Amino acid sequence: MISDKKGNFIKNVPKRGIALEEAYQQIKRMLYLNELVPGQKLVYNDLAKRLNISVTPVIQALNRLEASKIVTYIPNRGYFVDAITESEARNLYQAREALEVFSIPAIIENLDSKDLNAIKETFKKHGEGIHDKNRRELILLDCKFHLKICEFGHNEVICRLLGEILEQMSIKYTSEYLGEDRIKEVIKEHRELLNAFRRADIGDAIRITRQHIRKGMEHVVSSLNKKSELQIDQIFLTTA
Numbered sequence: 253m254i255s256d257k258k259g260n261f262i263k264n265v266p267k268r269g270i271a272l273e274e275a276y277q278q279i280k281r282m283l284y285l286n287e288l289v290p291g292q293k294l295v296y297n298d299l300a301k302r303l304n305i306s307v308t309p310v311i312q313a314l315n316r317l318e319a320s321k322i323v324t325y326i327p328n329r330g331y332f333v334d335a336i337t338e339s340e341a342r343n344l345y346q347a348r349e350a351l352e353v354f355s356i357p358a359i360i361e362n363l364d365s366k367d368l369n370a371i372k373e374t375f376k377k378h379g380e381g382i383h384d385k386n387r388r389e390l391i392l393l394d395c396k397f398h399l400k401i402c403e404f405g406h407n408e409v410i411c412r413l414l415g416e417i418l419e420q421m422s423i424k425y426t427s428e429y430l431g432e433d434r435i436k437e438v439i440k441e442h443r444e445l446l447n448a449f450r451r452a453d454i455g456d457a458i459r460i461t462r463q464h465i466r467k468g469m470e471h472v473v474s475s476l477n478k479k480s481e482l483q484i485d486q487i488f489l490t491t492a
Contacts, residue, residue, distance in 0.1 A: 271309035278303050279313050283322065283333065283423045286388055290335035290424050294323060322423055336424035338476050344417050345469035349462060351414045352398065355405035356457050360449060362404050368450060374400040375442050387430045391422050397442060425472060434471050
């Protein structure tokens, strides 16, 4: 038997591996697609019914997501999808910058024409996605673009850490704050970075990467501040 956070024991435990992985992947899919949004309470009974599986693997999956700092458990209240804070956003972007910039010399050293074409194809998908108006998809394509580049540094640890950072950012940051102007800027910056890799220009690739990541950070921080201001205004209007 396993227990939930309240210490209640749950019977009829299914085969742990298969059921847990299914629940984990399905819940992550809903998080990626914003079917479950930052700040939302996750009721494991409801999730079990929605996924047509038992409660036990859902609780196990939520515990695993909590360990990854994607969901939070609040005693006597339950599980919630984490909403990103300004401090956390800055920390994640700074860690991301350190990893991506560090990898650039090795990436350029390892790149050949086939690798460049693979990066170009990922960039092309991102560029085409702008016409679909699906901002969640654009965020995920952006992550894939950066992870594809990271692959050619041939450092599995860095790629894993970068993947975890991008995962947290993409799940916790809602797509409603991704404006049209920033989308166009991202496409332009990706193109410039691709050209720097094509020229094997380490200095320019580092400069563009730093600028790209820092612009992204400021955009996220600015949107979080605007959201906070809007919430304060709404509170003021309802109490005035």
